[in-house]
Amino acid sequence: MTWVLAGLAFAVLALAVWGFRNARSATDYFAAARVAGPLLAGLAGTAAGLSAFVFVGGPGLFAAIGAASLWIILSAPLTGALQCWAVGEPILDLVRRHHCLTVPDLLAARFGEGWPRGVAAAAIVVGGVATLAVQMKALDVVGGTLLGVPGWWIVGGAAAATVTYTAAGGMRAGLLAEALQGAVMVAAAVTVAAAALTRAGGPARAVAVLAERRPELLDPWGAAGATAGLGWFLVFALGTCAQPHYLQKFLLLRDRASLRWLPAVLSLALVAVLTVWVGLGLGGAALWAEGRITLSSPDQLAPALLLEVVPPWLAVVAGAGVLAAVMSTAASLLNLVAAAAVRDLPRAVGGPTSERLAPARLATVLAAVLAAVLALSAERSVAMLGMLGWGAFTAALLPVMLVGLGWRGATRAAAVAAMAGGSAVQLGLEATRSTGLAIGVWEPGLSGAALGTILLVVLSLRRPTVEGQ
Amino acid sequence: MRRVAYPAVAVTLAVCWLAAQLLDWPWLAAAVCVVAIPAACLPALARRPRRVATALILAALAAAVAAVLAPLLLGLTGAGALRLQLGFALVLTPLVPLAYAATFPADRGDPR
Numbered sequence: 001m002t003w004v005l006a007g008l009a010f011a012v013l014a015l016a017v018w019g020f021r022n023a024r025s026a027t028d029y030f031a032a033a034r035v036a037g038p039l040l041a042g043l044a045g046t047a048a049g050l051s052a053f054v055f056v057g058g059p060g061l062f063a064a065i066g067a068a069s070l071w072i073i074l075s076a077p078l079t080g081a082l083q084c085w086a087v088g089e090p091i092l093d094l095v096r097r098h099h100c101l102t103v104p105d106l107l108a109a110r111f112g113e114g115w116p117r118g119v120a121a122a123a124i125v126v127g128g129v130a131t132l133a134v135q136m137k138a139l140d141v142v143g144g145t146l147l148g149v150p151g152w153w154i155v156g157g158a159a160a161a162t163v164t165y166t167a168a169g170g171m172r173a174g175l176l177a178e179a180l181q182g183a184v185m186v187a188a189a190v191t192v193a194a195a196a197l198t199r200a201g202g203p204a205r206a207v208a209v210l211a212e213r214r215p216e217l218l219d220p221w222g223a224a225g226a227t228a229g230l231g232w233f234l235v236f237a238l239g240t241c242a243q244p245h246y247l248q249k250f251l252l253l254r255d256r257a258s259l260r261w262l263p264a265v266l267s268l269a270l271v272a273v274l275t276v277w278v279g280l281g282l283g284g285a286a287l288w289a290e291g292r293i294t295l296s297s298p299d300q301l302a303p304a305l306l307l308e309v310v311p312p313w314l315a316v317v318a319g320a321g322v323l324a325a326v327m328s329t330a331a332s333l334l335n336l337v338a339a340a341a342v343r344d345l346p347r348a349v350g351g352p353t354s355e356r357l358a359p360a361r362l363a364t365v366l367a368a369v370l371a372a373v374l375a376l377s378a379e380r381s382v383a384m385l386g387m388l389g390w391g392a393f394t395a396a397l398l399p400v401m402l403v404g405l406g407w408r409g410a411t412r413a414a415a416v417a418a419m420a421g422g423s424a425v426q427l428g429l430e431a432t433r434s435t436g437l438a439i440g441v442w443e444p445g446l447s448g449a450a451l452g453t454i455l456l457v458v459l460s461l462r463r464p465t466v467e468g469q
Numbered sequence: 470m471r472r473v474a475y476p477a478v479a480v481t482l483a484v485c486w487l488a489a490q491l492l493d494w495p496w497l498a499a500a501v502c503v504v505a506i507p508a509a510c511l512p513a514l515a516r517r518p519r520r521v522a523t524a525l526i527l528a529a530l531a532a533a534v535a536a537v538l539a540p541l542l543l544g545l546t547g548a549g550a551l552r553l554q555l556g557f558a559l560v561l562t563p564l565v566p567l568a569y570a571a572t573f574p575a576d577r578g579d580p581r
Contacts, residue, residue: 067551074537074554077561078506078530081569085510207548220541220550226495230538234486234502238509260573264566271562278555403479406512410476441490450483457476 012161015177019169026355029170030101030339036252040179042080042265045249047182047328049240050273051131052138055189055322056302058274062281063288064298066214068222069281071229073274075237080266084259087241090405091250092259101251102336103244104344107400111412116400118348119419121340123396124244126423128337131245131389132371135326135333140375152376158326159368166331167364170357174331175252181324186272188321193279195310199287206286213289224441231443239390239445242397245332276321280305330368338363388430391445395426399452407460414459422452478508499538507531517574526568533561 023029036044054073061069094100098109103124108117139158140151165173200206210217221229240246253259284305287293293308295301306315342359346352399418404410426448433444482505489498507527514520514527537557541550 067554070551070554074558075506077558077565081565082506082509084569085513089513089516207551211547215547218547218551220546220554225493226542227489227493227498230495230498230502231490234498234505237502237506241509257575260570260575261566263569264563267562267566271558399479402509403476407476409473441493443490446486447490450486453479453483457480460476461473 008161012164015173016165016168019165019173023169023172023357026101026343026357027099028172029357029360030251030335030343032171032175032252034252034254036175036249036258037254038258038261038265040175041249041253041258042262043180043182043269044175044178044252044328044332045182045246045262045266046269046273047178047185047324048245048249048332049243049329050185050270050325051329052135052322052326054273055276055280055318055325056138056299057134058277059280059284059302059305060298060300062217062277063285063295063301065222065224066210066217066285067220068224068229070220070278071232072236073277075233075240076270076274077267078237079240080263080270082237083240083246083266084263087247087401087405088250088259088262091247092253092256094405095251096256102339102344103247103251103397104340104348106247107404107415108344108347110405111400111410111415114348114350115416116412116419117344119416119423120397120400121344121348123392123419123423124340125337125345127389127392127396128244128333128340129367129371129374130392132330132333132337132367133375134389135330136372136375138322139326152372155372155375158323159330159372162327162330163334163365163368166334167361170360171248171252171332171335174335178328178331181328182269184324185321185328186269188317188324189273189276189279192306192310192314192318192321193275193283195314196280196283196305198283199309200283201286203282206282209286209289210282214285217285217289227441228443231441231446235391235394235443235446235449238398238402238449239394242394242401242449243390244336244393244397245329247401248332248336330371334364334367337367341367391426391430391443391448392423394445395422395448395452398422398449399456403453403456409460410456411460411463413463414456417459418452418456421455422448424448425451475508475511478504478511482508495542499535499542502538503531503535506534517572519572523572526572529568530565533557 027033058069058073061072091106094106094109098105100106100109104117104120107120110116136155136159139154165177197203197206200209207218280302284293284301287305287309288295288301293304295304302318306318338360341363396419399422400415404415404418426444429442429444429447482501485497486501488494489501507530510527514523517523537553540553545553
């Protein structure tokens with residue numbers, strides 16, 4: 001084990017040094033020098049988009065609410081093409097004309113400087129730190145249970161490694177690491193899912209066990225009902241067009257032709273990794289129903305399954321998958337939060353526009369510290385924290401990315417109102433959820449995006465301007 | 470896209486979604502899901518020479534989503550429901566990216 005850890009530490013340091021030497025400009029640091037083709041961007045996009053939420057929260061959610069949880073992932077086959085059709089193509093058009101490096105850059109290019117850039121950057125900082133916290137919370141859960149050590153040791157180690165190469169090399173180092181981590185996630189997910197289902201006697205037997213002992217887990221809608229399930233389906237389908245760690249990958253592409261096969265890589269890799277949700281969830285829930293494993297909470301399903309049921313080598317494979325998921329998502333988000341904090345927010349208020357990378361490196365470290373504090377003090381489950389981050393981005397950015405980029409009539413003031421209004425609704429609904437007040441079937445992120453869309457269109461039509469500027 | 474058709478569709482879907490949640494009407498929520506995903510891709514039609522082919526693909530996408538949601542809303546449950554959910558994913562995983570590649574407009578220049 002000591003040699004493995006030493007090897008990993010050496011690899012991280014080597015990547016950090018390589019990244020530091022090769023990241024000399026803002027384009028290198030924030031857009032990986034635009035060297036990505038479809039394979040690199042697709043694997044990196046999948047790794048960044050799929051977090052520990054999938055390995056830990058997803059199977060746990062299946063154990064808690066059964067097939068109803070699948071509405072979160074059922075849109076996966078559609079999302080790669082949906083992103084390219086709806087936002088990828090207009091993003092590359094903006095990159096060609098304005099050389100955008102960040103998501104707020106895109107909105108500034110479309111709607112003008114100032115508020116559009118500032119509100120988008122603020123949303124990225126808030127949603128980014130929340131999503132980073134999910135990664136650390138998941139490591140806390142897995143580390144504490146699987147390895148029998150204090151969770152914060154694992155959190156600290158993984159965060160230190162990710163921060164080292166991300167702060168040093170930005171996305172120049174992050175892109176390579178994420179693509180490799182994406183491949184590791186695919187291999188780990190498929191292997192672990194197959195093993196879990198095999199231990200449960202195969203998929204058919206697992207379903208039969210649940211049908212006999214926990215039939216409520218096979219209800220496609222669960223206790224929350226059909227409207228709530230459909231809300232998950234829609235927010236995780238359309239929401240992919242508003243996640244900055246997905247959108248960022250379009251900014252790294254070397255040319256427009258790379259878009260053509262990007263959905264194929266994204267979809268195949270995505271669905272391959274998501275087998276872990278179904279395999280661990282279905283197999284683990286069946287084993288739990290039979291009393292072959294014991295759990296103190298649904299979030300413990302994945303670690304308990306790996307600790308008690310599968311061979312030790314497979315637990316190591318799964319651990320590598322979780323670690324890859326956490327580090328890849330964290331690297332992208334750290335870079336996005338750093339860019340928003342040191343590049344976009346100062347530009348939004350008319351501050352200096354230095355291209356120096358030292359402030360971005362410092363901001364990367366500070367973002368990681370803030371997320372760690374939030375993760376270790378949060379009481380919500382991994383799955384619920386994951387939805388908070390996803391919903392924050394969806395509410396703030398979906399209307400401006402979909403309607404704002406697709407319709408020339410959208411105006412600057414309306415775009416700002418849409419981002420601010422959508423975020424306010426999402427945060428308000430999340431606040432009522434965390435205080436225990438019933439909010440029925442309201443999906444916070446999608447409700448915020450719906451209100452933001454109405455604001456964007458109605459305010460734009462009320463005060464139309466030339467070309468929407 | 471300069472006309473108001475796209476934003477009008479977007480606002481209609483947003484209002485319908487809020488109404489579906491307010492009234493807890495699953496069929497209205499399902500209708501929004503069926504229409505919203507292809508509707509998000511509408512501006513892509515304007516960027517393509519073969520608009521009819523792209524429109525047909527988007528319509529097929531809507532039909533596929535409807536084909537999954539309707540049986541479940543009509544009460545299909547248990548192993549059959551799970552098979553339908555997972556079958557939907559397995560069939561569409563290769564088909565949708567291929568449809569994108571087949572309709573990709575390749576002659577629009579380099580981003581740099």
